[in-house]
Amino acid sequence: MPLREHLVELRRRIFLAAIGVVVGAVIGWFLYDPVFTALQQPIVHVAQERGSLIALNFSGIATSFDMRVKVSFFLGVILSSPWWLYQFWAFVTPGLNHRERVYAFGFLGVAVPLFLAGAFVAWWALPNAVKLLTEFTPTGATNLIDAQTYLGFVMRLMLAFGLAFLLPVVMVALNFAGIGTAATWRRGWRWAVMIAFVFAAVMTPTPDAMTMLAVALPICGLYFVALGVCVLHDRRVDRQRIAAGLPRLDGTMDDEPGGAGATA
Incomplete structure (x- = not known):
């Protein structure tokens, strides 16, 4: 378009x-x-x-x-x-x-x-x-x-908390649109965890750690659930691309080292 x-x-x-x-x-x-x-x-x-x-x-x-x-x-x-x-x-x-x-x-x-x-x-x-x-x-x-x-x-x-909890859905939507692959989200998981805890610390102005953990851990959990969905979707897309004679999302072909058709 x-x-x-x-x-x-x-x-x-x-x-x-x-x-x-x-x-x-x-x-x-x-x-x-x-x-x-x-x-x-x-x-x-x-x-x-x-x-x-x-x-x-x-x-x-x-x-x-x-x-x-x-x-x-x-x-x-x-x-x-x-x-x-x-x-x-x-x-x-x-x-x-x-x-x-x-x-x-x-x-x-x-x-x-x-x-x-x-x-x-x-x-x-x-x-x-x-x-x-x-x-x-x-x-x-x-x-x-x-x-x-x-x-x-x-x-x-x-609104900040509502949008923060939408992060995994945005990840999946971008993945389905072909904008962000599972490999991209996987490489950034450390940053995602750090940002989740910083966000929780800033947006929950209370001195106790339990409130911060109660906010940060669900966001981290949702991130990894979304990552799992993206991995499954990318595998399906790779199978379709290989069947059509196209390279995988990472640019490799089926018969290249590390591909599905490679031998040990």
């Missing part, structure tokens, strides 16, 4: 994904009250636990309206995740045959739960993060947290 057609297709997929987010935001508008109550619950709990004044502060006349709009769009991203994830898959893998396009259902069946699981892990870590970060408030002082700053913190945390 020429570059211009790629750009047109990208614009189309982004537009369709944006429409889905807007539709989800409309639904999120009506879910604002219970969701906002849940969002501020960690702050309410810490305030009650310490018997001090810690609360969200709406500092401007339009802040409450801005909060409702932002929470609605945040919910729109969460609710429409199956739709925009499908748009991503459809853009990355446009050249798949009919049989391989069926994998889109498997892609969504894995990607959506993983994205939601990542968001849930962030939600699980949020109370500890709020408790730790508000511990620096001096005794007798009040801590009026800017509502929009707090919301931005929660949104970044949940």
Whole structure:
């Protein structure tokens, strides 16, 4: 596909994904009250636990309206995740045959739960993060947290974790599209593990190692599961290429040393 057609297709997929987010935001508008109550619950709990004044502060006349709009769009991203994830898959893998396009259902069946699981892990870590970060408030002082700053913190945390848990699905999608081979992912596993632990350490601002491990280990496990799927897919592609008289993905032929037809 020429570059211009790629750009047109990208614009189309982004537009369709944006429409889905807007539709989800409309639904999120009506879910604002219970969701906002849940969002501020960690702050309410810490305030009650310490018997001090810690609360969200709406500092401007339009802040409450801005909060409702932002929470609605945040919910729109969460609710429409199956739709925009499908748009991503459809853009990355446009050249798949009919049989391989069926994998889109498997892609969504894995990607959506993983994205939601990542968001849930962030939600699980949020109370500890709020408790730790508000511990620096001096005794007798009040801590009026800017509502929009707090919301931005929660949104970044949940989206970052959701996208981090999507890493294995992106790996498989790129592998199916012929962009990244299993050998590429295998060579980079040490970097992947290091990045997973650095990400967990930065995104979980709590002093205990257990929270960091609870975040990093699932990401590492998902990476290796995705690597296994890529290995199986590359083996199937190699068999098809050899049958057609083409070299393997690594450039070797069947009768070359190290190939399937080589003797010991």
